[in-house]
Amino acid sequence: MLLARTVQHLGKDVPAIILPSTDSAAARAAGGRVQDALLLLGYAVSALIALGLLVRAVREGLPPSTFFAGTYLAAIFVVWFWQGPRLLYPILPELLLGFLVGAQALIRGAGWLGGRAGRASSGRRASFAVAGLAVALLALSAYRGLDAVGPLPPAGGLSARTSWLSANTERDAVIMSEAHEVDYLYSGRKTIPFPVLRQTTETVELYLAEHGPDYVLIAPEPPFAWVPDGAPQYTQNTQLILRELERLAERGEVARVYDSGPALLQVFKRTSSAPSLREQRAQRTSAKRAAPAGE
Helix, strand or coil: CHHHHHHHHHHHHHHHHHCHHHHCHHHHCCCHHHHHHHHHHHHHHHHHHHHHHHHHHHHHCCCHHHHHHHHHHHHHHHHCCCCCHHHHHHHHHHHHHHHHHHHHHHHHHHHHHCCHHHHHHHHHHHHHHHHHHHHHHHHHHHHHHCCCCCCCCCCHHHHHCCHHHHHHCCCCCEEEECCHHHHHHHHCCEEEECCCCCCCHHHHHHHHHHHCCCEEEECCCCCCCCCCCCCCCCCHHHHHHHHHHHHHHHCCCEEEEEECHHHCCEEEEECCCCCCHHHHHHHHHHHHHHCCCCC
């Protein structure tokens, strides 16, 4: 889970609020190499922000705004596994300032490594470069703001994700899904999260065997995910999970029991002989009841 949060938050969410184009529809639909490059860019942006916040703390003795931003980010990083930059808007000014200060410190540091002549002009070059970077970021944000973005779907779309599961599964069934917190609230079923891929069929199979869900829900990003064209779409991780589930279905390990068609909602049921979590709990309960009272 820590690895998943690091990839999602530091590699995707924090950079997306500084460089909006990294969260565009074209970027989401890009192939694996482009996604790898964007992830590396994301880590670089997060590193610059961390450097900038550190420089501000050293120079100014940890300003209250910097302390709040660091505490807020650490708190939501530990407590909540979110997707998208929406929870970062309260500290956007501090993150943007940290990014610019970090870039300035990096340029000055490169100038100091260039010898005496470089040290003499590094401060001025850094100031001009950061001013240009700030203008470029403002222009990029303004351009992205001109995109025609339709309204978000109503919150009722959240319950539609699990309406079939709510009507057709046992009350104690365990569901594996990507937005497992949302699906837990609206389905009334216990949920577990997806594994973080890129992984093989064998890894997905082991994850299913280890965690023992009864059903796997394949669904588009939740309605609160801001999709520019408004059309439902799978995340990259969900696409990989679906591909591996279809391979397991060919081997008879799982079976597709529901397909909504255009809504992109699919449900797979485990058909392997390995007991699910629900069955494991029932077995443990039966074993305890059958054990002698003195044991």
